[in-house]
Structure formats: C-alpha cells, structure tokens
Amino acid sequence: MPLTLGVIADDYTGASDLANTLSKEGVRTVQTIGVPDAALALPDADAVVVSLKSRSIPADEAVAQSLAAYAWLKERGASHILFKVCSTFDSTDEGNIGPVTDALRLATGAAIVPVTPAFPETGRTVYMGHLFVGDVPLNESPLKDHPLNPMTDSDLKRVLARQSAGRVGLVPLKDVAAGAAAVSARLEKLALEGRTAAIVDAVFDRDLEAVGIAAAALPLSTGASGLGLGLARALIADGRVLRRESDGAALAAGIGGYAAVVAGSCSKATLEQIAVAEGQMPVLRLSAERLVTHPEAEVAAALEWAKARLASGPVLIAASGAPEQVAEVQARFGRHAAGVAVEHGTAAISEGLVAAGVRRLVLAGGETSGASVDRLKIPAFLVGPEIAPGVPLLRTEGQPGEPMVLALKSGNFGGPDFFAKALGMMGVGY
Incomplete structure (x- = not known):
C-alpha cells in the first residue's frame, strides 16, 4: 500500500x-x-x-x-x-x-x-x-x-x-x-x-x-x-488516512532483561530528572573531561560500575552537566570535540549495557539517542503508547537477537519523574 x-x-x-x-x-x-x-x-x-x-x-x-x-x-x-x-x-x-x-x-x-x-x-x-x-x-x-x-x-x-x-x-x-x-x-x-x-x-x-x-x-x-x-x-x-488506534498494550510484553538509563543531555529538564532519579536508583555521573582525554577508561569504569548493580534494579549513567560545567569543558577542548566525546562515550556505554543483558533502555538527549541507536544497529521501531508528551515507548523491529523496548527522550521533554515513569511502562519494578 x-x-x-x-x-x-x-x-x-x-x-x-x-x-x-x-x-x-x-x-x-x-x-x-x-x-x-x-x-x-x-x-x-x-x-x-x-x-x-x-x-x-x-x-x-x-x-x-x-x-x-x-x-x-x-x-x-x-x-x-x-x-x-x-x-x-x-x-x-x-x-x-x-x-x-x-x-x-x-x-x-x-x-x-x-x-x-x-x-x-x-x-x-x-x-x-x-x-x-x-x-x-x-x-x-x-x-x-x-x-x-x-x-x-x-x-x-x-x-x-x-x-x-x-x-x-x-x-x-x-x-x-x-x-x-x-x-x-x-x-x-x-x-x-x-x-x-x-x-x-x-x-x-x-x-x-x-x-x-x-x-x-x-x-x-x-x-x-x-x-x-x-x-x-x-x-x-479528508479521507486519505483511515483512523486506526495503535495497540500498545502488548508492546513490552515478553521483554525481560535488565533496565538502564543513559543521559547525555544538559538541558534543565534532564538535569532535574537526574536529580530526582538519585533518590530512586543508583546514579553514576561521568566526567566530561575524562570522556575527552581518557574515553576508553571512563567507559570501562562506568560499565563495571553498572554490571555490579544491574541485577538489583535499574541504574542511571549520566554525562549531563550544568551549562557552566559544559562551557568550561568546551572552552578547554572545543565545542565539537567535547560534543563528540559525550556522544561516543554514551553510545559505547549503551552498547556495553546491552551486551550485559539490558533489554529495557531509556536514552536522554538527541545526540546521545542518535549515537546509541546507531551503535546498536537498530533498523526500525514499532511506535507504542505515550510515556510523556513527545516521547513514545518503542519496540525494536528487524534487529538481530532479542527485541528491546526503548525510550528516546529529547533533552527538554518529560516531567521530573520521567525516568521512573518510562521504566514503569517497560515493566520495571523497583
């Protein structure tokens, strides 16, 4: 058709x-x-x-x-x-x-x-x-x-x-x-x-x-x-499209595995969401400087930290920082180099988390989401129910191996409790 x-x-x-x-x-x-x-x-x-x-x-x-x-x-x-x-x-x-x-x-x-x-x-x-x-x-x-x-x-x-x-x-x-x-x-x-x-x-x-x-x-x-x-x-x-309600109830059904959040956005909304999450799950804040100067070591340390905790519930790994912190790193290393380092670092962490058994993944930030989805080689998604305005639940389509559910959140979207809400819709209890 x-x-x-x-x-x-x-x-x-x-x-x-x-x-x-x-x-x-x-x-x-x-x-x-x-x-x-x-x-x-x-x-x-x-x-x-x-x-x-x-x-x-x-x-x-x-x-x-x-x-x-x-x-x-x-x-x-x-x-x-x-x-x-x-x-x-x-x-x-x-x-x-x-x-x-x-x-x-x-x-x-x-x-x-x-x-x-x-x-x-x-x-x-x-x-x-x-x-x-x-x-x-x-x-x-x-x-x-x-x-x-x-x-x-x-x-x-x-x-x-x-x-x-x-x-x-x-x-x-x-x-x-x-x-x-x-x-x-x-x-x-x-x-x-x-x-x-x-x-x-x-x-x-x-x-x-x-x-x-x-x-x-x-x-x-x-x-x-x-x-x-x-x-x-x-x-x-005008009749060019016949209205059809999406069936999102079963989107996350049958998908188990660990759960995690990876955040790279520095927006005010995401920073507030990370602060709220600190009272709900283990949170690791990455060093933006080390993502530029020692990326492999920073990624490896983050994954070791996560692997020790995933079996107990979801974890959050954040490369996000306040505007003044971002400006300081950009001034030292350049805007482009700093941005690329965060993208590559968060994407490598997402890949490592999936390799460790994560099948329910929340990604915060446009660049972080894009780099991570590319790294995971996901070709397409089925669109499910809305988590927050502008952010749907997604199920992978055409990806080798077990299916996953994801949320790709623009930095500015979602309320303070977005991460908990997203994980809850993925069937994660904690």
Missing part, C-alpha cells in the same frame, strides 16, 4: 516525538533509523518517519542524507513530505534547516514551503514570526543553551533567512485564525512575490489544524511535531 505521509526527521528523538504524535492521532506509523535497507520488511503503515542524525552535521551532508530519504519515500508513493525539525528550531547560521528545506523544495517542485516549529502542547508557540517557550521568547528561555546549536534569536524569519538561498515570508496569526483557506491564500501570495518559504504563526492546536489542512495540499512542509498533528488531522478528515 502506498504511503500517505513521508517524514524526514533530523534527529532520532525528534523522530520519536513526531511518530508519537501521529500514532496518537490514529495514523499507523513506523519509525526507521536511517534510510531503510531494501531487504528490511516493514509492517503496513500510513506514515513512515525516516530518522536521520543530520541536525548538527555539515550542511552538504545533511542535504545529501535528506534527499536520499526523500527518494525512498517518493518511491513508496508518499503524497506529502514533512521535514521534521526541533520545536526550538536548533540550527546555526549555516544550517541545517534552511539548506535541507531548500533542497527538498527543489526536489518536490514546491513553489513555497510553510515552516513552523509551533507545538502548543509542549509550550512552543509562534507569534509574528517569533518563537516563544511558555511566555518568553526563545532567546530568553533556558532552552537557548543548546550545547551544539545555541539559539540566541527568537525571530525565525531572520534565523531561516540567514541560512536559506531564497526569501522568507510570514503567514501571520490573523490569517491562521481565519482558517485554512486564508493560510493557503497567503502562501500563494507570498509565492507570487518570490518567497520560497514562510514562517507560519500558531498559538493553539486549532491553529495547527488550519495550517495542517493548507500544508497537506502542498508537496512539502517543514516543522515540529505540532505540524505533524495538524497534518494527521487533515489527512484523516
């Missing part, structure tokens, strides 16, 4: 967030890790989310990977492509949101691309082209301190224009509030003016529904999971 919706996601946790949104809305969804191998058998689905790890790599590489994903999705009949980006629009002035959107626009033949990272359910709204987190602009919120892509400008028109080849317009809230027809009319007008992309305001879920209807009539859109919500509702409303 041809796909209705094809998604190209620029990181793994964001892909899980989007897959979770689609599944909750009744769209049968599969998430793949990278462009699937031709031999990989995937279950019937209305949407496939192709997860890339392209958010922070060189722009030309991100473009090449995204175009390969588009070719795979097009071959399978996807009628609309969503380029899924983070709801905080994490990106540098070199990309990668602009360059990938530009390349996909040319590939799909789209005249203009609607762009919005709005996701009111998680506190992300866009008004007059500015991205807000709660009631403050992005650049005044704690989310501005991304270790790889710090966001110091909330004006998304400016942000996107600095990294795009084309001109960027705006679909203001008054048009969005007037409905899908007004959004479509504004997009057509902007295209005639020579705009190739347009930031779209959205403050409430009903705004996303109007944007989704307008976007679904076009070949391409760029946005966060909120736009996925709008697209899902539009596709179901």
Whole structure:
C-alpha cells in the first residue's frame, strides 16, 4: 500500500516525538533509523518517519542524507513530505534547516514551503514570526543553551533567512485564525512575490489544524511535531488516512532483561530528572573531561560500575552537566570535540549495557539517542503508547537477537519523574 505521509526527521528523538504524535492521532506509523535497507520488511503503515542524525552535521551532508530519504519515500508513493525539525528550531547560521528545506523544495517542485516549529502542547508557540517557550521568547528561555546549536534569536524569519538561498515570508496569526483557506491564500501570495518559504504563526492546536489542512495540499512542509498533528488531522478528515488506534498494550510484553538509563543531555529538564532519579536508583555521573582525554577508561569504569548493580534494579549513567560545567569543558577542548566525546562515550556505554543483558533502555538527549541507536544497529521501531508528551515507548523491529523496548527522550521533554515513569511502562519494578 502506498504511503500517505513521508517524514524526514533530523534527529532520532525528534523522530520519536513526531511518530508519537501521529500514532496518537490514529495514523499507523513506523519509525526507521536511517534510510531503510531494501531487504528490511516493514509492517503496513500510513506514515513512515525516516530518522536521520543530520541536525548538527555539515550542511552538504545533511542535504545529501535528506534527499536520499526523500527518494525512498517518493518511491513508496508518499503524497506529502514533512521535514521534521526541533520545536526550538536548533540550527546555526549555516544550517541545517534552511539548506535541507531548500533542497527538498527543489526536489518536490514546491513553489513555497510553510515552516513552523509551533507545538502548543509542549509550550512552543509562534507569534509574528517569533518563537516563544511558555511566555518568553526563545532567546530568553533556558532552552537557548543548546550545547551544539545555541539559539540566541527568537525571530525565525531572520534565523531561516540567514541560512536559506531564497526569501522568507510570514503567514501571520490573523490569517491562521481565519482558517485554512486564508493560510493557503497567503502562501500563494507570498509565492507570487518570490518567497520560497514562510514562517507560519500558531498559538493553539486549532491553529495547527488550519495550517495542517493548507500544508497537506502542498508537496512539502517543514516543522515540529505540532505540524505533524495538524497534518494527521487533515489527512484523516479528508479521507486519505483511515483512523486506526495503535495497540500498545502488548508492546513490552515478553521483554525481560535488565533496565538502564543513559543521559547525555544538559538541558534543565534532564538535569532535574537526574536529580530526582538519585533518590530512586543508583546514579553514576561521568566526567566530561575524562570522556575527552581518557574515553576508553571512563567507559570501562562506568560499565563495571553498572554490571555490579544491574541485577538489583535499574541504574542511571549520566554525562549531563550544568551549562557552566559544559562551557568550561568546551572552552578547554572545543565545542565539537567535547560534543563528540559525550556522544561516543554514551553510545559505547549503551552498547556495553546491552551486551550485559539490558533489554529495557531509556536514552536522554538527541545526540546521545542518535549515537546509541546507531551503535546498536537498530533498523526500525514499532511506535507504542505515550510515556510523556513527545516521547513514545518503542519496540525494536528487524534487529538481530532479542527485541528491546526503548525510550528516546529529547533533552527538554518529560516531567521530573520521567525516568521512573518510562521504566514503569517497560515493566520495571523497583
């Protein structure tokens, strides 16, 4: 059966967030890790989310990977492509949101691309082209301190224009509030003016529904999971997708083994979650400096620590640190080197934990999740029930050996007790 919706996601946790949104809305969804191998058998689905790890790599590489994903999705009949980006629009002035959107626009033949990272359910709204987190602009919120892509400008028109080849317009809230027809009319007008992309305001879920209807009539859109919500509702409303409830009750059934959490995010939310977990399970805090200078020794010590405790219950290993600690390590070794060291170190720890018998694994942080899933060579997931807004329970598909259940958590997602809640849904008692 041809796909209705094809998604190209620029990181793994964001892909899980989007897959979770689609599944909750009744769209049968599969998430793949990278462009699937031709031999990989995937279950019937209305949407496939192709997860890339392209958010922070060189722009030309991100473009090449995204175009390969588009070719795979097009071959399978996807009628609309969503380029899924983070709801905080994490990106540098070199990309990668602009360059990938530009390349996909040319590939799909789209005249203009609607762009919005709005996701009111998680506190992300866009008004007059500015991205807000709660009631403050992005650049005044704690989310501005991304270790790889710090966001110091909330004006998304400016942000996107600095990294795009084309001109960027705006679909203001008054048009969005007037409905899908007004959004479509504004997009057509902007295209005639020579705009190739347009930031779209959205403050409430009903705004996303109007944007989704307008976007679904076009070949391409760029946005966060909120736009996925709008697209899902539009596709179901016009009959292109038959609503089907996901059966997540049995997702973790039959999966035993040990349980663990690996955290690499330095977000305020993850740091709070780690602090709460310290009263619930053994927690080991890694040295970011030693992950740079003595990575093999730091990883080996962490695994020995975990192996001595896994039989008694879940453990948490964290490379996370406060912004000032991260800044100090980055100043000594460089932003890129420090980031790569944490990614590689946490991925090696995840691999070692699985080798030690862990089959229920929670990963916190986009880069940590991406590097770990790559290291574990997991080709795809079945999307299960929601653990927290934006984070579903996932069961591995097509992986050699025993299946696993995982949670891939973006750094900023989840409440203070997220780790305990995730492990509980995996059937872990402690």
